[in-house]
Amino acid sequence: MRRALKRLLGGVAYRRPLSVMALAALDALALALGVYLAAYLSGSGGVGETLPVLLALGIAIFAAHGLYDRAQRRRNPGALVAAVLWWAGILTVGTVIYPGAGYTLGEVLTAAGCALVAGAGLRLVYEQGIEWIYRRGLGLVPTIVVGEEPERARVRRMLELSPGAYFTAEELAVEIQGNGGHGLSVPRLRQALDRTGARHVILAGAERIPDEDLLEALRSVRLRGIRMRVAPGAVGLMSSRPVLSDNTGLPLLEVVYPELDNTQRALKRALDLTGSLLALVLLSPVILAIAVAIRLDSPGPALFRQKRAGADGEVFLCYKFRSMYADAEARQEELEHRNEADGALFKLKDDPRVTRVGSFLRRWSLDELPQLINVLTGDMSLVGPRPLPLRDFEHMDEPHKRRLAAVPGITGYWQTSGRSDLSFEDMVRLDLYYIENWSLSLDVKLILKTLGTVILRRGAY
Structure with missing residues (x-):
């Protein structure tokens, strides 16, 4: 239990969103306590339907004052006081403009004072709790x-x-x-x-x-x-x-490293998510039929999982339809002397490990459809340098690994320019050109070009 909690709290990818949600919930609780206490003391009864609006307004003001930023900013007590005063001021103006809202100036001041005290107390408890977790070694x-x-x-x-x-x-x-x-x-x-x-x-x-x-x-x-x-x-x-x-x-x-335009990157990720989801839905009957055909053709699972080198050489599990016999990886060493590819790659045009169904899948590039799952998880993109098996990655020289300076893709310049008919140096050169000249329009162009390449079956084996 302690080990699982330690891994959960140590997850950098989601610890900040969790922190923001926790602080926002505490602030909402403090504001709600202030509003309810003001209503109780004034004897006006309930708070009506305005509470959600008041809470949303308060959270937005708190965020504008940096109270959900990193520790050194959010722990500023002056920012908390300023945020509560702004909330009270806007509520006062709203009460003057809309008297029917049901709040008097006294209620506003009472609500703000209570919210400030409650908010400061809850945030102090939260920060002390975080420090306690760190001292226990759980969230390091x-x-x-x-x-x-x-x-x-x-x-x-x-x-x-x-x-x-x-x-x-x-x-x-x-x-x-x-x-x-x-x-x-x-x-x-x-x-x-x-x-x-x-x-x-x-x-x-x-x-x-x-x-x-x-x-x-x-x-x-x-x-x-x-x-x-x-x-x-x-x-x-x-x-x-x-x-x-x-x-x-x-x-x-x-x-930080000089990055490409953030808007472009967000659009690229949106294109990946939309394209992969749409493709998985539309091609689901084809995917199911392929899985059945693979199981009937040869023993073994329909889905093949292989460790590959992704962005910056980080290893991830790449999904493909199994196009070879189940013992293919164990037999590769005995076929190394027949390798027909240059450089770090391994490729055989007539590979004896390929099954009958696998040969058809490779000819039409259907074996790569499961990589749409990798696109959804963020390990891959629709367009980018091809992720290579670890065997090929380990044979690459350090300068060639510059092609890993981008998220790998299902398709790319190499795939649309001849694939296996090109040399290893050509593949590296095309991948580097893509990285240096990337744009969203280039991605769309390569996706459309991929369709023609698949239909013509150029360089596929």
Whole structure:
């Protein structure tokens, strides 16, 4: 039970939404108590049908004052007082304009005072509860600390002394280069993130790391949805405005990778969700028929699950219809000498492991339909670089892994330009072109082009 609770509270993806919902519920309770108490003391009876409106107004004002932001902002008592006063002021104006609302000035002041006291008390209990959870080690976020030993020791000491949300899961040393400079090994950082499941990175002494290494690290953590913060030295503190983190006790600067337009990204995700849901609904009879045909053709499950390298090399389970015999992966090693693909890929035009139904599915690209589920979960997109099996990923050189700088897709430039007829270098070149020139219109164009490629069956085997 304790282990399950620890994993739940340590989930960075949903801990903030849960925190916002909990605080909003407490604020709504405080406002409701104020309104009911004012009505009781004035002897006016019930609060009528206006309570939901008053609560919605109050929550909106609280949000505008930053009371649902991160700890260092939401714990500002001045913001709470200002928000309650604004709520009372708007309610007073509304009462003057609409006397039929049923609230007098005395009731408004009573409601505001009670809401302020109740809200402050409930929020204090909430914050103390969060601190208690952290002290028990239940909600701590695994953190990787990167830097030289003295700087890592300083960060480690502060994390141990502060009852915050983070703990040191692993430490990485920066590398001393031949010219005496410092370098950050991004592959080692990726391995540490995979090994520890860390969701937070603190980089100490970033001012001595080359720009290209720092940008590559930022791109890597952004693709994984991980926050990176920098613990600056004295010079960095004098030339910037640090943010004191209540969870670490350290002055930290949050750094982000230059991202594409957020509106475009939101539209891309909307296209993915809409397209995948629509396709799954419309093609459900076809999907069911394929599953039955696979089971009748050869023993084994209809659905094939394979670990693949996604954005930034993060491993996920990719779904496909099984197009080979059940022991296909075990037999691959004995077929390595017959590999017809160049580079890191493995491909056989006449692969003896492919079943009769599987050959038909591959010819029409129907074996990839279950990947619509991966699109729904966010592991894949409708359009993007093709996710490769771990065997192929491990054979890739580090420069070739730049194609993983985007969420992988069911289709993309490589798939619409010849697929298996193209070389490995061509695939990497096309994927990099897509990443550098991405736009929503390009996605739509590639989706439409995919339909023609599937009908003509170019490069499919």
